[in-house]
Amino acid sequence: DVKVTQSSRYLVKRTGEKVFLECVQDMDHENMFWYRQDPGLGLRLIYFSYDVKMKEKGDIPEGYSVSREKKERFSLILESASTNQTSMYLCASSFRGYNEQFFGPGTRLTVL
Amino acid sequence: AQSVTQLDSQVPVFEEAPVELRCNYSSSVSVYLFWYVQYPNQGLQLLLKYLSGSTLVKGINGFEAEFNKSQTSFHLRKPSVHISDTAEYFCAVSVNQAGTALIFGKGTTLSVSS
Numbered sequence: 032d033v034k035v036t037q038s039s040r041y042l043v044k045r046t047g048e049k050v051f052l053e054c055v056q057d058m059d060h061e062n063m064f065w066y067r068q069d070p071g072l073g074l075r076l077i078y079f080s081y082d083v084k085m086k087e088k089g090d091i092p093e094g095y096s097v098s099r100e101k102k103e104r105f106s107l108i109l110e111s112a113s114t115n116q117t118s119m120y121l122c123a124s125s126f127r128g129y130n131e132q133f134f135g136p137g138t139r140l141t142v143l
Numbered sequence: 144a145q146s147v148t149q150l151d152s153q154v155p156v157f158e159e160a161p162v163e164l165r166c167n168y169s170s171s172v173s174v175y176l177f178w179y180v181q182y183p184n185q186g187l188q189l190l191l192k193y194l195s196g197s198t199l200v201k202g203i204n205g206f207e208a209e210f211n212k213s214q215t216s217f218h219l220r221k222p223s224v225h226i227s228d229t230a231e232y233f234c235a236v237s238v239n240q241a242g243t244a245l246i247f248g249k250g251t252t253l254s255v256s257s
Binding site: 035064066071072073074075076079089121123130131132133134135136137 | 194
């Protein structure tokens with residue numbers, strides 16, 4: 032089975048802190064994605080990556096950055112966390128040439 | 144650009160009743176279509192997908208969906224729901240190109256009661 036894991040299920044941080052959310056997949060997928068999920072807004076794409084060291088902005092990249100140094104790992108970075116970044120963050124991965132995405136369990140981030 | 148509209152934000156239904164969750168999409172090119180389910184405090188799980196071929200697609204847990212190109216719709220149906228089907232359901236679309244990102248609808252909360 033494809034497995035996508037996220038480093039934390041729940042995270043509480045203070046305004047202004049630097050926050051790292053880690054995602055690891057074990058199926059050798061080329062593509063990896065970060066979404067945030069908010070009630071009534073569905074899933075919105077923050078960043079995605081088609082290959083190691085490659086990244087593309089999604090619909091809402093402001094306030095976020097990403098890092099992909101290894102194929103299996105995709106990190107989302109909040110350089111200076113703000114209260115409006117309180118949300119559920121979902122990581123996903125897929126094979127190149129195949130659009131079905133596999134999701135991790137999510138990280139619920141609260142910024143105080 | 145592509146977009147997805149889920150026409151109902153909440154659908155309450157009684158156990159063993161049929162249900163339809165509606166999804167319309169907009170795209171000027173051919174698309175792939177997906178339905179995902181999210182149970183409370185979990186990630187998303189693929190229910191079914193349409194890539195090509197037969198327009199009636201069967202998925203897990205007794206769900207099915209029909210791709211209607213003329214109506215640009217991909218409605219999800221189940222003939223008889225269970226309490227355990229209570230969850231949030233997301234329709235998603237991507238263009239017919241390898242490796243592109245999915246665009247999600249805002250979700251429909253299905254609440255099944257006894």
